[in-house]
Amino acid sequence: MPSNKPYKNIPGTTVFDADMASIGFHLNQFCMSLMKAPNRERFKQDQQAYLDEWPMTEEQKQAVIARDYNHMMSLGGNIYFLAKIFSSDGISFQDAASTMTGMTLPEYAQMMLDGGRTPQGNMYEGDK
Amino acid sequence: MAKITAGVATSHVPAIGAAIDNGKTQEPYWQPLFKGYDYVKQWVKQQKPDVVILVYNDHASAFDLNFVPTFAIGCGAEFKPADEGWGPRPVPNVMGHPQLASHIAQSVIQDDFDLTVVNTIDVDHGLTVPLSLVFGQPEAWPCKVIPVAVNVVLYPAPSGRRCYNLGKAIRKAVESFDQDLNVQIWGTGGMSHQLQGPRAGLINKEFDNAFLDRIVDDAEGLSQMAHFDYLNQAGSEGIELVMWLIMRGALNDKVELKQRFYHVPASNTAVGHLVLENK
Numbered sequence: 048m049p050s051n052k053p054y055k056n057i058p059g060t061t062v063f064d065a066d067m068a069s070i071g072f073h074l075n076q077f078c079m080s081l082m083k084a085p086n087r088e089r090f091k092q093d094q095q096a097y098l099d100e101w102p103m104t105e106e107q108k109q110a111v112i113a114r115d116y117n118h119m120m121s122l123g124g125n126i127y128f129l130a131k132i133f134s135s136d137g138i139s140f141q142d143a144a145s146t147m148t149g150m151t152l153p154e155y156a157q158m159m160l161d162g163g164r165t166p167q168g169n170m171y172e173g174d175k
Numbered sequence: 176m177a178k179i180t181a182g183v184a185t186s187h188v189p190a191i192g193a194a195i196d197n198g199k200t201q202e203p204y205w206q207p208l209f210k211g212y213d214y215v216k217q218w219v220k221q222q223k224p225d226v227v228i229l230v231y232n233d234h235a236s237a238f239d240l241n242f243v244p245t246f247a248i249g250c251g252a253e254f255k256p257a258d259e260g261w262g263p264r265p266v267p268n269v270m271g272h273p274q275l276a277s278h279i280a281q282s283v284i285q286d287d288f289d290l291t292v293v294n295t296i297d298v299d300h301g302l303t304v305p306l307s308l309v310f311g312q313p314e315a316w317p318c319k320v321i322p323v324a325v326n327v328v329l330y331p332a333p334s335g336r337r338c339y340n341l342g343k344a345i346r347k348a349v350e351s352f353d354q355d356l357n358v359q360i361w362g363t364g365g366m367s368h369q370l371q372g373p374r375a376g377l378i379n380k381e382f383d384n385a386f387l388d389r390i391v392d393d394a395e396g397l398s399q400m401a402h403f404d405y406l407n408q409a410g411s412e413g414i415e416l417v418m419w420l421i422m423r424g425a426l427n428d429k430v431e432l433k434q435r436f437y438h439v440p441a442s443n444t445a446v447g448h449l450v451l452e453n454k
Binding site for chain 1: 189190234235236239240241258259260261328329330331367369370371372373374375376377378379380381382402403406407408410411412439440442443445
Protein backbone atom coordinates (compact mmCIF):
# COMPACT_ATOMS: atom_id res chain seq x y z
CA MET A 48 0.00 0.00 0.00
CA PRO A 49 1.28 3.48 -0.73
CA SER A 50 2.25 4.99 2.59
CA ASN A 51 1.25 8.62 2.31
CA LYS A 52 -2.52 8.82 2.68
CA PRO A 53 -3.27 11.91 4.75
CA TYR A 54 -6.95 11.63 3.81
CA LYS A 55 -7.21 8.57 6.03
CA ASN A 56 -7.23 11.00 8.95
CA ILE A 57 -10.48 12.67 7.89
CA PRO A 58 -13.12 11.55 10.38
CA GLY A 59 -16.07 9.43 9.28
CA THR A 60 -14.88 9.27 5.67
CA THR A 61 -13.66 6.53 3.35
CA VAL A 62 -11.78 7.86 0.34
CA PHE A 63 -12.24 5.62 -2.69
CA ASP A 64 -8.66 5.35 -3.92
CA ALA A 65 -7.00 2.80 -6.17
CA ASP A 66 -6.40 0.36 -3.29
CA MET A 67 -10.08 0.44 -2.31
CA ALA A 68 -11.08 0.14 -5.97
CA SER A 69 -8.97 -2.99 -6.23
CA ILE A 70 -10.53 -4.56 -3.12
CA GLY A 71 -14.01 -3.59 -4.25
CA PHE A 72 -13.75 -4.24 -7.98
CA HIS A 73 -16.26 -7.10 -8.17
CA LEU A 74 -18.58 -5.58 -5.55
CA ASN A 75 -18.78 -2.39 -7.59
CA GLN A 76 -19.19 -4.20 -10.90
CA PHE A 77 -22.03 -6.25 -9.37
CA CYS A 78 -23.67 -2.92 -8.48
CA MET A 79 -23.34 -1.74 -12.09
CA SER A 80 -25.20 -4.84 -13.26
CA LEU A 81 -28.28 -3.55 -11.40
CA MET A 82 -28.63 -0.73 -13.93
CA LYS A 83 -30.38 -3.25 -16.18
CA ALA A 84 -33.99 -4.02 -15.27
CA PRO A 85 -33.83 -7.80 -15.92
CA ASN A 86 -30.83 -8.04 -13.56
CA ARG A 87 -32.68 -6.08 -10.87
CA GLU A 88 -35.53 -8.57 -11.13
CA ARG A 89 -33.26 -11.58 -10.81
CA PHE A 90 -31.41 -9.98 -7.87
CA LYS A 91 -34.67 -9.27 -6.05
CA GLN A 92 -35.92 -12.81 -6.58
CA ASP A 93 -32.89 -14.50 -5.04
CA GLN A 94 -30.19 -12.17 -3.73
CA GLN A 95 -27.75 -14.86 -2.57
CA ALA A 96 -27.96 -16.75 -5.87
CA TYR A 97 -27.41 -13.56 -7.86
CA LEU A 98 -24.47 -12.53 -5.68
CA ASP A 99 -22.95 -16.00 -6.03
CA GLU A 100 -22.56 -15.30 -9.75
CA TRP A 101 -19.93 -12.69 -8.82
CA PRO A 102 -16.41 -13.44 -7.55
CA MET A 103 -17.00 -11.38 -4.40
CA THR A 104 -15.95 -12.35 -0.89
CA GLU A 105 -18.62 -13.86 1.34
CA GLU A 106 -18.22 -10.84 3.65
CA GLN A 107 -18.99 -8.49 0.76
CA LYS A 108 -22.06 -10.54 -0.17
CA GLN A 109 -23.38 -10.54 3.39
CA ALA A 110 -22.82 -6.79 3.70
CA VAL A 111 -24.93 -6.33 0.54
CA ILE A 112 -27.72 -8.54 1.87
CA ALA A 113 -27.65 -6.65 5.19
CA ARG A 114 -27.65 -3.31 3.27
CA ASP A 115 -24.84 -2.24 5.58
CA TYR A 116 -23.40 0.58 3.48
CA ASN A 117 -20.59 1.49 5.86
CA HIS A 118 -19.48 -2.13 5.84
CA MET A 119 -19.68 -2.28 2.03
CA MET A 120 -17.53 0.84 1.80
CA SER A 121 -14.94 -0.64 4.15
CA LEU A 122 -14.80 -3.58 1.70
CA GLY A 123 -14.12 -1.37 -1.31
CA GLY A 124 -17.61 -0.25 -2.30
CA ASN A 125 -17.97 3.26 -3.72
CA ILE A 126 -21.07 5.25 -2.93
CA TYR A 127 -21.97 5.99 -6.57
CA PHE A 128 -21.82 2.28 -7.36
CA LEU A 129 -23.63 1.30 -4.15
CA ALA A 130 -26.33 3.78 -5.15
CA LYS A 131 -27.48 1.20 -7.70
CA ILE A 132 -28.44 -1.09 -4.81
CA PHE A 133 -30.57 1.43 -2.93
CA SER A 134 -32.04 2.75 -6.19
CA SER A 135 -33.14 -0.82 -6.94
CA ASP A 136 -34.69 -0.87 -3.48
CA GLY A 137 -36.54 2.37 -4.29
CA ILE A 138 -34.66 4.25 -1.56
CA SER A 139 -33.47 7.84 -2.03
CA PHE A 140 -29.91 9.05 -1.62
CA GLN A 141 -30.90 10.94 1.50
CA ASP A 142 -32.51 7.87 3.10
CA ALA A 143 -29.49 5.75 2.26
CA ALA A 144 -27.07 8.37 3.57
CA SER A 145 -28.93 8.54 6.87
CA THR A 146 -28.38 4.80 7.46
CA MET A 147 -24.63 5.42 7.50
CA THR A 148 -24.75 8.06 10.21
CA GLY A 149 -26.43 6.31 13.12
CA MET A 150 -29.30 8.81 12.88
CA THR A 151 -32.90 8.07 12.05
CA LEU A 152 -34.15 9.29 8.69
CA PRO A 153 -36.27 12.11 10.22
CA GLU A 154 -33.32 13.22 12.38
CA TYR A 155 -31.02 13.24 9.36
CA ALA A 156 -33.53 15.06 7.15
CA GLN A 157 -34.01 17.68 9.89
CA MET A 158 -30.24 18.14 10.22
CA MET A 159 -30.06 18.86 6.48
CA LEU A 160 -32.96 21.34 6.70
CA ASP A 161 -31.13 23.04 9.56
CA GLY A 162 -28.10 23.57 7.34
CA GLY A 163 -26.35 20.20 7.40
CA ARG A 164 -23.68 18.66 9.58
CA THR A 165 -21.41 21.42 10.81
CA PRO A 166 -17.72 21.30 9.93
CA GLN A 167 -16.79 22.17 13.53
CA GLY A 168 -15.55 18.98 15.18
CA ASN A 169 -15.93 17.03 11.95
CA MET A 170 -12.70 17.92 10.18
CA TYR A 171 -9.14 16.72 10.62
CA GLU A 172 -7.35 19.53 12.41
CA GLY A 173 -3.85 18.04 12.72
CA ASP A 174 -0.82 18.12 10.47
CA LYS A 175 -1.35 16.65 7.04
CA MET B 176 -14.23 32.81 -35.20
CA ALA B 177 -15.69 30.93 -32.29
CA LYS B 178 -15.56 32.72 -28.95
CA ILE B 179 -16.25 31.81 -25.34
CA THR B 180 -18.48 34.60 -24.06
CA ALA B 181 -19.67 33.43 -20.67
CA GLY B 182 -19.53 30.79 -17.98
CA VAL B 183 -22.13 29.21 -15.74
CA ALA B 184 -21.45 27.24 -12.57
CA THR B 185 -24.06 25.10 -10.90
CA SER B 186 -24.51 22.09 -8.68
CA HIS B 187 -26.08 19.08 -10.40
CA VAL B 188 -27.87 17.23 -7.56
CA PRO B 189 -30.01 14.34 -8.92
CA ALA B 190 -32.91 15.21 -6.59
CA ILE B 191 -33.18 18.58 -8.41
CA GLY B 192 -33.77 16.68 -11.64
CA ALA B 193 -36.38 14.50 -9.95
CA ALA B 194 -38.14 17.60 -8.59
CA ILE B 195 -38.31 19.08 -12.12
CA ASP B 196 -39.40 15.83 -13.74
CA ASN B 197 -42.12 15.23 -11.13
CA GLY B 198 -43.50 18.78 -11.14
CA LYS B 199 -42.40 19.60 -7.58
CA THR B 200 -40.53 22.84 -8.23
CA GLN B 201 -43.13 25.00 -6.50
CA GLU B 202 -43.28 22.87 -3.35
CA PRO B 203 -42.03 24.71 -0.24
CA TYR B 204 -38.90 22.56 -0.03
CA TRP B 205 -37.86 23.30 -3.61
CA GLN B 206 -39.32 26.74 -4.35
CA PRO B 207 -36.44 28.79 -2.86
CA LEU B 208 -33.90 26.77 -4.82
CA PHE B 209 -35.58 27.20 -8.20
CA LYS B 210 -36.06 30.91 -7.58
CA GLY B 211 -32.28 31.20 -7.63
CA TYR B 212 -32.32 30.05 -11.25
CA ASP B 213 -34.92 32.54 -12.54
CA TYR B 214 -32.17 34.93 -13.59
CA VAL B 215 -30.15 32.46 -15.67
CA LYS B 216 -33.28 31.26 -17.48
CA GLN B 217 -33.94 34.81 -18.75
CA TRP B 218 -30.26 35.58 -19.30
CA VAL B 219 -29.62 32.57 -21.51
CA LYS B 220 -32.55 33.52 -23.78
CA GLN B 221 -30.76 36.78 -24.54
CA GLN B 222 -27.32 35.21 -24.83
CA LYS B 223 -28.44 32.47 -27.24
CA PRO B 224 -25.33 30.29 -27.09
CA ASP B 225 -24.70 28.12 -30.14
CA VAL B 226 -22.69 25.61 -28.15
CA VAL B 227 -22.25 24.84 -24.46
CA ILE B 228 -19.12 23.02 -23.35
CA LEU B 229 -20.53 21.26 -20.32
CA VAL B 230 -18.02 20.07 -17.73
CA TYR B 231 -19.50 17.39 -15.49
CA ASN B 232 -18.74 14.04 -13.98
CA ASP B 233 -20.20 10.67 -14.68
CA HIS B 234 -21.50 8.96 -11.53
CA ALA B 235 -20.76 5.31 -12.33
CA SER B 236 -23.30 5.51 -15.17
CA ALA B 237 -21.28 5.35 -18.39
CA PHE B 238 -17.88 4.64 -16.85
CA ASP B 239 -17.70 1.67 -14.50
CA LEU B 240 -14.44 0.41 -13.02
CA ASN B 241 -13.38 -1.10 -16.37
CA PHE B 242 -12.49 2.36 -17.68
CA VAL B 243 -11.85 5.50 -15.64
CA PRO B 244 -10.65 8.32 -17.89
CA THR B 245 -9.48 11.38 -15.98
CA PHE B 246 -10.71 13.71 -18.73
CA ALA B 247 -13.00 12.65 -21.58
CA ILE B 248 -14.62 14.70 -24.36
CA GLY B 249 -17.80 13.68 -26.14
CA CYS B 250 -17.19 13.97 -29.89
CA GLY B 251 -20.38 12.19 -30.97
CA ALA B 252 -23.37 13.76 -32.72
CA GLU B 253 -25.98 12.73 -30.14
CA PHE B 254 -26.02 11.57 -26.53
CA LYS B 255 -28.88 9.83 -24.75
CA PRO B 256 -29.87 10.40 -21.11
CA ALA B 257 -28.55 7.51 -19.01
CA ASP B 258 -30.70 5.01 -17.14
CA GLU B 259 -29.25 5.43 -13.65
CA GLY B 260 -31.32 2.65 -12.12
CA TRP B 261 -34.78 4.20 -12.21
CA GLY B 262 -35.13 4.75 -15.96
CA PRO B 263 -33.68 7.61 -18.05
CA ARG B 264 -34.75 11.17 -17.18
CA PRO B 265 -37.59 12.32 -19.50
CA VAL B 266 -35.46 14.97 -21.19
CA PRO B 267 -34.48 15.44 -24.83
CA ASN B 268 -31.42 13.78 -26.29
CA VAL B 269 -28.35 16.00 -26.19
CA MET B 270 -27.04 17.03 -29.59
CA GLY B 271 -23.27 17.30 -29.82
CA HIS B 272 -21.00 19.38 -32.02
CA PRO B 273 -18.60 16.79 -33.45
CA GLN B 274 -16.54 19.30 -35.46
CA LEU B 275 -15.84 21.66 -32.58
CA ALA B 276 -15.39 18.79 -30.12
CA SER B 277 -12.85 17.06 -32.35
CA HIS B 278 -11.09 20.35 -32.92
CA ILE B 279 -10.85 20.92 -29.15
CA ALA B 280 -9.50 17.40 -28.64
CA GLN B 281 -6.90 17.86 -31.35
CA SER B 282 -5.85 21.23 -30.02
CA VAL B 283 -5.64 20.44 -26.30
CA ILE B 284 -3.95 17.05 -26.80
CA GLN B 285 -1.22 18.84 -28.71
CA ASP B 286 -1.17 21.31 -25.84
CA ASP B 287 -0.30 18.43 -23.43
CA PHE B 288 -3.81 17.66 -22.10
CA ASP B 289 -4.48 14.06 -23.04
CA LEU B 290 -8.25 13.92 -23.27
CA THR B 291 -9.93 10.59 -23.92
CA VAL B 292 -12.11 10.83 -27.03
CA VAL B 293 -15.56 9.32 -26.48
CA ASN B 294 -18.06 9.04 -29.30
CA THR B 295 -20.78 7.01 -27.60
CA ILE B 296 -21.76 7.91 -24.06
CA ASP B 297 -25.06 8.11 -22.22
CA VAL B 298 -25.09 11.28 -20.14
CA ASP B 299 -26.31 11.13 -16.55
CA HIS B 300 -27.79 13.69 -14.14
CA GLY B 301 -24.41 15.43 -13.89
CA LEU B 302 -24.99 16.77 -17.40
CA THR B 303 -28.77 16.85 -17.75
CA VAL B 304 -29.69 18.54 -14.45
CA PRO B 305 -27.73 21.71 -15.31
CA LEU B 306 -29.42 21.78 -18.75
CA SER B 307 -32.83 21.56 -17.04
CA LEU B 308 -31.94 24.26 -14.51
CA VAL B 309 -30.92 26.71 -17.22
CA PHE B 310 -33.22 25.81 -20.13
CA GLY B 311 -36.27 24.47 -18.30
CA GLN B 312 -38.26 21.75 -20.01
CA PRO B 313 -38.12 22.38 -23.79
CA GLU B 314 -39.02 19.82 -26.47
CA ALA B 315 -35.42 20.01 -27.66
CA TRP B 316 -32.37 21.63 -26.06
CA PRO B 317 -31.84 25.01 -27.76
CA CYS B 318 -28.11 24.55 -28.46
CA LYS B 319 -25.43 22.00 -29.12
CA VAL B 320 -23.61 20.55 -26.12
CA ILE B 321 -20.09 19.17 -25.88
CA PRO B 322 -19.76 16.94 -22.81
CA VAL B 323 -16.45 17.09 -20.97
CA ALA B 324 -16.39 14.37 -18.32
CA VAL B 325 -13.95 14.58 -15.40
CA ASN B 326 -13.17 11.72 -13.04
CA VAL B 327 -13.99 12.77 -9.49
CA VAL B 328 -15.20 9.33 -8.33
CA LEU B 329 -11.92 7.38 -8.11
CA TYR B 330 -9.33 9.24 -6.05
CA PRO B 331 -7.42 11.21 -7.12
CA ALA B 332 -9.40 13.59 -9.25
CA PRO B 333 -7.24 15.89 -11.37
CA SER B 334 -5.85 18.79 -9.35
CA GLY B 335 -7.54 22.16 -9.34
CA ARG B 336 -4.46 23.57 -11.00
CA ARG B 337 -4.66 21.02 -13.82
CA CYS B 338 -8.35 21.77 -14.32
CA TYR B 339 -7.75 25.52 -14.41
CA ASN B 340 -5.04 25.12 -17.03
CA LEU B 341 -7.18 22.74 -19.08
CA GLY B 342 -9.78 25.50 -19.17
CA LYS B 343 -7.18 27.84 -20.64
CA ALA B 344 -6.25 25.25 -23.28
CA ILE B 345 -9.93 24.78 -24.18
CA ARG B 346 -10.30 28.51 -24.64
CA LYS B 347 -7.31 28.61 -26.96
CA ALA B 348 -8.81 25.72 -28.92
CA VAL B 349 -12.21 27.37 -29.26
CA GLU B 350 -10.70 30.65 -30.39
CA SER B 351 -8.85 28.88 -33.19
CA PHE B 352 -12.02 27.27 -34.57
CA ASP B 353 -12.92 28.74 -37.91
CA GLN B 354 -16.69 29.20 -37.51
CA ASP B 355 -18.62 32.03 -35.92
CA LEU B 356 -19.98 30.45 -32.79
CA ASN B 357 -21.14 31.85 -29.48
CA VAL B 358 -19.74 29.33 -27.01
CA GLN B 359 -20.41 29.09 -23.29
CA ILE B 360 -18.64 26.87 -20.80
CA TRP B 361 -20.38 25.48 -17.76
CA GLY B 362 -18.75 23.95 -14.70
CA THR B 363 -20.96 21.72 -12.60
CA GLY B 364 -20.99 19.73 -9.36
CA GLY B 365 -20.48 20.64 -5.72
CA MET B 366 -20.79 22.49 -3.50
CA SER B 367 -19.90 21.00 -0.12
CA HIS B 368 -21.44 17.60 0.38
CA GLN B 369 -20.64 14.17 1.67
CA LEU B 370 -22.85 11.26 0.70
CA GLN B 371 -21.11 8.52 2.62
CA GLY B 372 -19.99 7.27 5.99
CA PRO B 373 -20.71 8.58 9.50
CA ARG B 374 -19.84 12.13 8.36
CA ALA B 375 -22.55 12.11 5.63
CA GLY B 376 -24.49 15.37 5.49
CA LEU B 377 -21.47 17.62 5.98
CA ILE B 378 -22.12 21.16 4.74
CA ASN B 379 -19.50 23.91 5.00
CA LYS B 380 -21.07 27.29 4.27
CA GLU B 381 -17.91 29.19 5.08
CA PHE B 382 -15.87 27.11 2.63
CA ASP B 383 -18.54 27.36 -0.06
CA ASN B 384 -18.93 31.12 0.18
CA ALA B 385 -15.17 31.65 0.14
CA PHE B 386 -15.05 29.42 -2.97
CA LEU B 387 -17.81 31.49 -4.63
CA ASP B 388 -15.84 34.66 -3.89
CA ARG B 389 -12.46 33.41 -4.96
CA ILE B 390 -13.48 31.74 -8.21
CA VAL B 391 -14.59 35.16 -9.42
CA ASP B 392 -11.69 37.31 -8.23
CA ASP B 393 -8.86 34.97 -7.23
CA ALA B 394 -9.21 31.92 -9.45
CA GLU B 395 -5.45 31.60 -9.89
CA GLY B 396 -4.96 31.39 -6.12
CA LEU B 397 -7.96 29.11 -5.67
CA SER B 398 -6.58 26.71 -8.25
CA GLN B 399 -3.71 25.95 -5.84
CA MET B 400 -6.01 24.36 -3.26
CA ALA B 401 -4.94 20.80 -2.44
CA HIS B 402 -7.17 17.74 -2.75
CA PHE B 403 -6.95 17.20 0.99
CA ASP B 404 -8.54 20.56 1.70
CA TYR B 405 -11.50 19.84 -0.58
CA LEU B 406 -12.05 16.42 1.00
CA ASN B 407 -11.55 17.58 4.57
CA GLN B 408 -13.46 20.85 4.40
CA ALA B 409 -16.05 20.36 1.64
CA GLY B 410 -16.74 16.63 2.11
CA SER B 411 -15.66 13.61 0.12
CA GLU B 412 -17.98 14.53 -2.76
CA GLY B 413 -17.20 18.26 -2.51
CA ILE B 414 -14.12 17.59 -4.60
CA GLU B 415 -16.45 17.90 -7.61
CA LEU B 416 -15.73 21.62 -7.29
CA VAL B 417 -12.44 21.21 -9.19
CA MET B 418 -14.65 21.07 -12.29
CA TRP B 419 -15.68 24.69 -11.79
CA LEU B 420 -12.03 25.63 -12.34
CA ILE B 421 -12.11 24.29 -15.92
CA MET B 422 -14.97 26.70 -16.60
CA ARG B 423 -13.15 29.56 -14.90
CA GLY B 424 -9.85 28.87 -16.67
CA ALA B 425 -11.61 29.21 -20.02
CA LEU B 426 -12.82 32.75 -19.19
CA ASN B 427 -10.95 36.04 -19.06
CA ASP B 428 -8.93 36.87 -15.95
CA LYS B 429 -11.47 39.62 -15.30
CA VAL B 430 -15.11 38.64 -15.44
CA GLU B 431 -18.37 40.32 -14.61
CA LEU B 432 -20.48 38.57 -11.99
CA LYS B 433 -24.08 38.55 -13.23
CA GLN B 434 -25.63 36.16 -10.73
CA ARG B 435 -24.61 34.47 -7.50
CA PHE B 436 -26.83 32.08 -5.58
CA TYR B 437 -26.29 29.76 -2.63
CA HIS B 438 -28.81 27.50 -0.97
CA VAL B 439 -28.85 24.66 1.58
CA PRO B 440 -30.07 21.96 1.26
CA ALA B 441 -30.93 20.03 -1.86
CA SER B 442 -31.12 16.52 -0.50
CA ASN B 443 -27.61 16.05 1.01
CA THR B 444 -25.96 18.94 -0.78
CA ALA B 445 -25.23 22.66 -0.72
CA VAL B 446 -26.20 24.28 -4.01
CA GLY B 447 -24.10 27.01 -5.58
CA HIS B 448 -24.67 28.87 -8.84
CA LEU B 449 -22.80 31.62 -10.70
CA VAL B 450 -23.25 33.40 -14.01
CA LEU B 451 -20.07 35.03 -15.29
CA GLU B 452 -19.55 37.09 -18.42
CA ASN B 453 -16.23 37.87 -20.01
CA LYS B 454 -15.43 41.55 -19.55
